[in-house]
Amino acid sequence: MLDLVTLRIAFGLVALSVLVLVYGVTFRTTRSAYSGWWCVSIGCFILSATLFLFDGTALQVVGNPAGNMMGVLGAGCVWASARSLRAVPVPRWQLAAVPAVVAVASALGDPTVDSWSGGAAFLTGMALLIGRSTLELVLLLRQTDVGVDSPAQNRFALVAMAVVSSLLGAYYLARATAFVTVGPQHPVFQNAFGGQVTTLLTMILLVVATFGMSALAADQQIAELRRRATRDSLTGLLNRAEFYREGQVILDRGRFGTDAALVLADLDRFKDINDDAGHAAGDDALTAFADACREVIGPRGIVGRLGGDEFVILTVHGTAEDLTATIAHRYAEADGTPTVSFGIASVLPGDDVALGLARADHALYRAKAAGRAQAIRHDDRPAFLVGGRRTA
Incomplete structure (x- = not known):
């Protein structure tokens, strides 16, 4: 050797x-x-x-x-x-x-x-x-x-x-x-x-x-x-295209209960934050809301950012009312964050993501028109408290 x-x-x-x-x-x-x-x-x-x-x-x-x-x-x-x-x-x-x-x-x-x-x-x-x-x-x-x-x-x-x-x-x-x-x-x-x-x-x-x-x-x-390619660069959430893809896969599989829902979330008067405090403060508000969503939703669904201050959630376990109220409460704990409005649309196995989001968007518009800081279902269920604030 x-x-x-x-x-x-x-x-x-x-x-x-x-x-x-x-x-x-x-x-x-x-x-x-x-x-x-x-x-x-x-x-x-x-x-x-x-x-x-x-x-x-x-x-x-x-x-x-x-x-x-x-x-x-x-x-x-x-x-x-x-x-x-x-x-x-x-x-x-x-x-x-x-x-x-x-x-x-x-x-x-x-x-x-x-x-x-x-x-x-x-x-x-x-x-x-x-x-x-x-x-x-x-x-x-x-x-x-x-x-x-x-x-x-x-x-x-x-x-x-x-x-x-x-x-x-x-x-x-x-x-x-x-x-x-x-x-x-x-x-x-x-x-x-x-x-x-x-x-x-x-x-x-x-x-x-x-x-x-x-x-x-x-x-x-x-x-x-x-x-x-599939994540939003600022928040790390799913981007629009990937949310549509993953959401449709979940709906097509249909392995969830009757509480499943698509939720659109929009930060109220977000433009005022950018104008008054600068875009850095606006980015902080967006990432804080993304963190709140990620923490609350966890394995009970998926979360994405559609663009700007608009976010989307697909919940498959737990009622959307409870989850969005918890998200709003967690988000309110961060300093200087705006209120949030939610639009909710129930989904069934095999539903189309785009159609469900259109219904959620209609509900979100009603929540904004009713005074913001609240959540409304597309199926006309009564409004409910969001983060301790009573709806109109």
């Missing part, structure tokens, strides 16, 4: 080649968070391998703790890249905590003469973070439907990444166990988990794992473009 120094140099050259390709071809094309984190992780692994080359020299006292820290940080970035595929924020303190603990443990040992100083912490940290990467990939696989959320070939790449991650995590867990039980000088550890075996295995797994990079990064970019 090749000596450890030669293998580490070879690993560094392979990793550097992969980094150049991933950055130049994938990251610069997609700008995806996934490929960005992956580039950082490869850079950390290259730096770690370089620092370990100082083992057996006077610089080992610095190279050993720093190499351990950078290796674990690279594993943390692998976890962050997997987490980004689920569009879940990465807790930066968690990303920094494990490498910091490993660096302290390595420095408190005897890195001057012991090249395995802090080895238990290093190997445990690697197993922990790579294991968390596997968990993120498994969670993503469970929530991804082939042909709906991702093409079949992208799912294959995702499965390959999960398998590679699980194998590497299991290897580091076994390596940490052997380190603690028999020690790094034992023949079992040297033959099965020594530096040569680990470097060679990591090199192979790096190449295998990277093959799915382009597909997954492109998939992430497509998902982001889809989000931008």
Whole structure:
């Protein structure tokens, strides 16, 4: 077998080649968070391998703790890249905590003469973070439907990444166990988990794992473009076209009760806010109302912004009267917000969204004409209280 120094140099050259390709071809094309984190992780692994080359020299006292820290940080970035595929924020303190603990443990040992100083912490940290990467990939696989959320070939790449991650995590867990039980000088550890075996295995797994990079990064970019195409840029709610599409799908499926309704909401005298306080204040009022809708409706329906100060809601669980009253109350808690008028139209399975909104618009017009700050149904049900204000 090749000596450890030669293998580490070879690993560094392979990793550097992969980094150049991933950055130049994938990251610069997609700008995806996934490929960005992956580039950082490869850079950390290259730096770690370089620092370990100082083992057996006077610089080992610095190279050993720093190499351990950078290796674990690279594993943390692998976890962050997997987490980004689920569009879940990465807790930066968690990303920094494990490498910091490993660096302290390595420095408190005897890195001057012991090249395995802090080895238990290093190997445990690697197993922990790579294991968390596997968990993120498994969670993503469970929530991804082939042909709906991702093409079949992208799912294959995702499965390959999960398998590679699980194998590497299991290897580091076994390596940490052997380190603690028999020690790094034992023949079992040297033959099965020594530096040569680990470097060679990591090199192979790096190449295998990277093959799915382009597909997954492109998939992430497509998902982001889809989000931008279907969401209102200011509020994050569904835009007009997407609300019509999703709303019609819900109505066609007909999986809701008799309380389902389409609701049009309009902020009263919104123009006065823009004229008197400026457009920034108007944007604040719009986002505050969107937040109130999102918080109250939740899984009980969908919410969109039609444009300007006009919003639309499709409720499938819970009465529209109760939901709109709660929305108005939550919205009134924000400072300087205007009152809101609502128009409600009942819907049945198979109804047309456009026709339902036309009825809701007629009811909204009546609510405005009756003095605003109230809600009226198209079917002439009595008006009701909205946010503590009694209708006329």
